[in-house]
Amino acid sequence: MNENVIKFSVDFESLGKLGPNFLQSKEGQDALASGSLKGHDRLFMSLASSSILNTTLFIPGKKIIETGELFDDAYLVLNGEIQITQKDKSYKLGAGSVIGLSEGMVGLASKFTATAITSVKVKIIPFHRVDAVIKVLPPELRAILVTIIKRNLAP
């Protein structure tokens, strides 16, 4: 597999120019309804503007997680590029990538090593906070989350 291929990235520069209130505007709703703004763009914009997650910066070369390690935190990449290596596979991920969330929610060790190629700015999703919230959920809501986690972890 070509290790230089970026397998997933949103155009964070273009999305950033739309402004924080774009999703709530008629223009934003029209863009979603017409499909010109994709679902993953909308999710990224919403998460990137969230004030309840802290931000940190990984310097180039920093190993974010290594194969076999457990996740203490999951990360949303705001900008920059990450190299993923997993057995014989290697590829890049860009802005909008979510690292380790489904794995960490079920206590799975990482199956890949993620290394910052450039400076990488991320939002941190700490699992001690996630676990505290999940504990109090009713079964229907928990089942919805479990469904998405299963789809994420499916080979």
Place this chain on the structure above:
Amino acid sequence: MSEFKLEKFLDGQFICKSGEPATHLYFLQEGEVELVSATGQVFGVIPQGQSFGEAAILRGGIRGASVRAKGDVVCQVIANDQAVELLTSYSPLLVVIMEALLLQLAMNNSIKHA
């Protein structure tokens, strides 16, 4: 969970259709449903106890596939605005978790199909 309404669907009935606005989220209480592409091909089955239509959380999104009852089906259904309200009532972090899981799903689908 008063925000969820119980709805029954008969065998073969479409619960939602591809291209329609994604307005509701479904929890499959009894029976199973099949995912149908725009060309009419069945490409997946969702079993009892799982959810579907999570894209409704996106508010303003559109359905990427049709969903059809495979046998008689009972679903718990919630409108997207109510779902977001319900999630927020437990914790604003829950909306963040749901959105981040859906974004991870979009990323994984992109990796698989690249």
